[in-house]
Amino acid sequence: MSQKDKLIVFDTTLRDGEQSPGASMTLDEKVRIAKSLERLRVDVIEAGFPNASQGDFESVRAVARSVRESTICGLARAINSDIDRCGEALADAESARIHTFIATSPIHMQQKLRMSPEEVVERAVAAVKRARKWTDNVEFSCEDAGRSELDYLCRVIEQAIKAGARTINIPDTVGYNVPSQFGETIRQLLERIPNADQAVFSVHCHNDLGLAVANSLEAVINGARQVECTINGLGERAGNASLEELVMAVRTRQDVFPCETHIYTPEIVPASRLVSSITGFAVQPNKAIVGANAFAHESGIHQDGMLKNRETYEIMRAEDVGWKTNKMVMGKHSGRNAFKTRLEELGVNFETNEELNGAFARFKELADKKHEIFDEDLQALVSETQHEK
Numbered sequence: 001m002s003q004k005d006k007l008i009v010f011d012t013t014l015r016d017g018e019q020s021p022g023a024s025m026t027l028d029e030k031v032r033i034a035k036s037l038e039r040l041r042v043d044v045i046e047a048g049f050p051n052a053s054q055g056d057f058e059s060v061r062a063v064a065r066s067v068r069e070s071t072i073c074g075l076a077r078a079i080n081s082d083i084d085r086c087g088e089a090l091a092d093a094e095s096a097r098i099h100t101f102i103a104t105s106p107i108h109m110q111q112k113l114r115m116s117p118e119e120v121v122e123r124a125v126a127a128v129k130r131a132r133k134w135t136d137n138v139e140f141s142c143e144d145a146g147r148s149e150l151d152y153l154c155r156v157i158e159q160a161i162k163a164g165a166r167t168i169n170i171p172d173t174v175g176y177n178v179p180s181q182f183g184e185t186i187r188q189l190l191e192r193i194p195n196a197d198q199a200v201f202s203v204h205c206h207n208d209l210g211l212a213v214a215n216s217l218e219a220v221i222n223g224a225r226q227v228e229c230t231i232n233g234l235g236e237r238a239g240n241a242s243l244e245e246l247v248m249a250v251r252t253r254q255d256v257f258p259c260e261t262h263i264y265t266p267e268i269v270p271a272s273r274l275v276s277s278i279t280g281f282a283v284q285p286n287k288a289i290v291g292a293n294a295f296a297h298e299s300g301i302h303q304d305g306m307l308k309n310r311e312t313y314e315i316m317r318a319e320d321v322g323w324k325t326n327k328m329v330m331g332k333h334s335g336r337n338a339f340k341t342r343l344e345e346l347g348v349n350f351e352t353n354e355e356l357n358g359a360f361a362r363f364k365e366l367a368d369k370k371h372e373i374f375d376e377d378l379q380a381l382v383s384e385t386q387h388e389k
């Protein structure tokens with residue numbers, strides 16, 4: 001048995017992910033995605049914001065009724081009506097969590113909430129206590145923590161834990177932080193808050209500067225034990241930290257991370273495909289882990305290395321994240337060895353070296369004209385060579 005801590009994976013594809021402009025989903029689609037997240041063994045599924053609309057309420061309730069293996073979470077502002085609606089939507093869940101939040105940065109408190117820091121602490125405490133009437137599993141978030149003052153964050157969080165929050169989430173709401181700074185914030189919070197050991201510290205990073213995954217990982221190295229993320233990095237504006245990248249970074253670099261997730265990684269690609277087809281958001285080919293080229297090799301040098309030992313150019317196995325296999329793309333950079341191997345896989349064996357060299361020369365001519373050479377092209381090319389004999 002491993003001695004490592006568990007890293008809790010909290011997926012918010014159905015809530016923050018749905019906040020991507022153009023990504024709204026129907027109730028049935030949300031249930032399909034939730035079932036896919038359950039197969040992935042995601043620990044917590046944030047299913048929506050029940051008081052946002054009747055549709056959101058019904059979707060959260062439907063997810064709570066159909067998923068048994070993951071905890072189902074609903075989002076609520078620090079307002080009684082939001083919290084109670086959330087509690088009602090989650091009533092049938094096997095395991096339920098209420099996630100309540102209020103902003104703690106000077107700009108949000110002054111300009112958006114128009115509340116004093118003292119009033120925000122009072123509101124946070126009241127919200128956590130209200131949520132605790134529904135469930136013991138309460139998460140509290142300091143919205144825009146990434147731009148909040150550290151002393152003030154310590155004060156709010158200490159009070160939220162005293163009121164009964166068991167998960168404390170530190171969002172970098174506008175993706176403003178850089179890894180070293182964000183990691184240091186987590187380290188300081190854990191060190192300075194006297195009752196920090198009574199809660200799990202979580203992070204929720206947005207990707208405005210393309211740093212969401214890096215910031216989350218640095219937070220984990222500094223003591224966070226829950227990461228909030230979405231499939232394909234979907235989410236408000238530039239999105240959230242991507243689940244597949246976080247999970248595979250932690251799994252691949254166990255030498256660096258003091259914890260591990262319980263995610264069933266072969267379900268990663270199916271989940272990515274499902275979310276992409278439902279939302280209509282295409283996955284870029286060079287996207288880590290789930291992009292079509294993530295395990296494709298074209299250059300002759302790489303293909304030759306791969307044929308000798310996969311680990312020359314692969315740090316993960318394609319099959320471990322749900323691809324059927326890695327892919328040797330036949331193109332103008334491919335070498336003779338890869339060409340010969342692919343043809344052998346197609347059942348074509350050359351009798352002489354001259355024959356192989358002739359076919360390879362024709363292949364290179366064709367590859368100069370065509371981006372990717374498919375198996376059908378190879379078969380046509382070989383049968384032409386053989387007919388000319």
Ligand code: KIV
Binds near residue numbers: 143
């Ligand atoms: O980005 C954010 O701050 C949020 C909170 C509601 C957690 O999504």
Ligand code: ZN
Binds near residue numbers: 171206236
């Ligand atoms: Zn967010």
